[in-house]
Every structure is written in structure tokens, then in C-alpha cells.
Amino acid sequence: MEHVELFFKSIFIDNMVFATFLGMCSYLAVSKKVSTAVGLGAAVIFVLAITVPLNWLLDQYILQPGALAWLGDEYASYDLSFLSFIMFIATIATMVQLVEIVVEKFSPSLYNSLGIFLPLIAVNCAILGGSLFMQSREIASLGLAFNYGISSGIGWFLAILSIAAIREKIRYSNVPPALRGLGITFIITGLMAIGFMSFGGMLTGGDEEATPEVESAVIETIKEDIEKEEAKLESDLEVAENTNK
Structure with missing residues (x-):
């Protein structure tokens, strides 16, 4: 039950884009075409699914105060939490480089359409936010960390896919000149955020x-x-x- 609740809560209620507005630069820049949005969204899911569990292991066995106790009693007092950002970013950059190599190898057209935004996943705040939220929420197991990484990625994927589909259709709509472009996109994003947050009632549970x-x-x-x-x-x-x- 805990896994299911975390999965749906991360997708709808704590959505990276609509709840915390992380990863907005890529969300706005790569959401003009559905095909490009799908490619970037899949890459974000992959990176989050790998980096969040890896960073959970780093946090549990290296970074937390006393995490090095498995090396011996003399290391039990060590506190390497000040290295969290450096270690998390290093893990993310490595995985993004791997994704870039794979996409370039198997889908050159997608690689060219994503352009500079594919390597910029390494500095996408949604990716780092996933690891930091995992740490702050004190996720208790590797399985939950993997669940949280995938579900957060799916939430970001749904967000960029939805806005890309709307932006493709809105080209043929009579939008007021002052709102064309980013103006109407921000308005739609706000309305979608309200819609996603309304799912909160699904996971509150019944009265005991x-x-x-x-x-x-x-x-x-x-x-x-x-x-x-x-x-x-x-x-x-x-x-x-x-x-x-």
C-alpha cells in the first residue's frame, strides 16, 4: 500500500512541475512538439529512476552522520553530509552522459531535435530535486527510492506531454496577441496545476x-x-x- 500511495502521490499531487515548478526551463522550451516532449520525458524518467536509488545508497551508506559505521567503529562518528550536493550532482551528470550516448547511438533524429536540452538534463532542477526530496522525506528503503524516482519522472513526463499536446493544438486557436507564446502557456500550466492538485482527495483515505x-x-x-x-x-x-x- 505504501508503494502504491507513493507512486500516485508523486505523479499527481507532488508533481515536479505543477506542485514545485521544477524543471520549468526544459518544460517550456521542449514542449512545442509532442514527439520531442516524449523523447525528453522518457530520458527524464530514465535518469530519475537510476539516480534517485543510487543517491539513496550514497546517502545511507556514505553521507549521513554515522553512515560509515559499516567500515568500522572508528568511522562511526564521521559526518559527510556536506558532500551531498557534490555526490548527487556527480551521479546525475554520469547518468545523463550515459543517456546522451545511448540516444545519439540509437535515435540520431531525436538527439538532434533535443539539441542542447539533452545534456542540460544534468542541470535540470527536477532531477536534483528528486534526490533532495528523497533525502528530506527520509524514504526508508531502496525499493521506495526506486518507486519515487520512476513516479516523479512519470509525473514530469505527463506534464510536458500534456502541455506539448495543448501547444500543438493552440497554434490554430484565436489567442489574444498579448498572450501568445509563453503567456498562454503559463496560464494553461497554472490551470493544469490546479487540476493535478485536485487529485489530493484520492489519497487522503477514509475516516477510521x-x-x-x-x-x-x-x-x-x-x-x-x-x-x-x-x-x-x-x-x-x-x-x-x-x-x-
């Missing part, structure tokens, strides 16, 4: 079943409130009758 003790306490409280209101009403009626006399 009330125990008999709680139910009886609630009933007693309601009875007391009713009795107080009746007493107050009778008192007001007596005052009103005396006034009339």
Missing part, C-alpha cells in the same frame, strides 16, 4: 471506524448540547412571558 466508546462519547456530548439549548430556550420564554405581563 469509530469505536463504541468514541460513539457513546459523541452522543453524550450532543445530548448535553441539546439539553443546554432547551434550558436556554425555556429561560428565554420565561423572560418573554414576564415582560408581557
Whole structure:
């Protein structure tokens, strides 16, 4: 259940684009065509799926205070958390370089269409944000870290795919001149963010079943409130009758 909740929450409620507005430069620049958006979105999913679990391992076994205890008691007091950014970025840059080599090898057309934005995944704040959110939310296992990486990537993929599809269609719409280009794109992004955030009600869970003790306490409280209101009403009626006399 924890895996399922994390998966859907990362895609819809904590969406990288619509909830935290990370990766907006690539989101805006590469979302003019659906084909290009699909390629970049798939690359982001791959990079997040690899880097978040790798950085989780780095955080658990190297960077956290006392994480080096597995090397011996003399290393248990070491705190290398100040190296988090450097280590995370190094991992991300390595994986992005791997993605760039693979895309150039197997899909030269996609490589050319993505242009400079493919190597810029290394400095995409959504990629680094995935590892930092993983660290701050204290994800407890490697499986959850992998789940979070994939689901965050899918959320970013859905965001850029949706806006790319809308922008392809909006070319044929009568948009006011002052809003053409980035203006209408930001407006649509804001509306989509509201739509995605509305999924929050799906994962709040139902109310826990009330125990008999709680139910009886609630009933007693309601009875007391009713009795107080009746007493107050009778008192007001007596005052009103005396006034009339």
C-alpha cells in the first residue's frame, strides 16, 4: 500500500512541475512538439529512476552522520553530509552522459531535435530535486527510492506531454496577441496545476471506524448540547412571558 500511495502521490499531487515548478526551463522550451516532449520525458524518467536509488545508497551508506559505521567503529562518528550536493550532482551528470550516448547511438533524429536540452538534463532542477526530496522525506528503503524516482519522472513526463499536446493544438486557436507564446502557456500550466492538485482527495483515505466508546462519547456530548439549548430556550420564554405581563 505504501508503494502504491507513493507512486500516485508523486505523479499527481507532488508533481515536479505543477506542485514545485521544477524543471520549468526544459518544460517550456521542449514542449512545442509532442514527439520531442516524449523523447525528453522518457530520458527524464530514465535518469530519475537510476539516480534517485543510487543517491539513496550514497546517502545511507556514505553521507549521513554515522553512515560509515559499516567500515568500522572508528568511522562511526564521521559526518559527510556536506558532500551531498557534490555526490548527487556527480551521479546525475554520469547518468545523463550515459543517456546522451545511448540516444545519439540509437535515435540520431531525436538527439538532434533535443539539441542542447539533452545534456542540460544534468542541470535540470527536477532531477536534483528528486534526490533532495528523497533525502528530506527520509524514504526508508531502496525499493521506495526506486518507486519515487520512476513516479516523479512519470509525473514530469505527463506534464510536458500534456502541455506539448495543448501547444500543438493552440497554434490554430484565436489567442489574444498579448498572450501568445509563453503567456498562454503559463496560464494553461497554472490551470493544469490546479487540476493535478485536485487529485489530493484520492489519497487522503477514509475516516477510521469509530469505536463504541468514541460513539457513546459523541452522543453524550450532543445530548448535553441539546439539553443546554432547551434550558436556554425555556429561560428565554420565561423572560418573554414576564415582560408581557
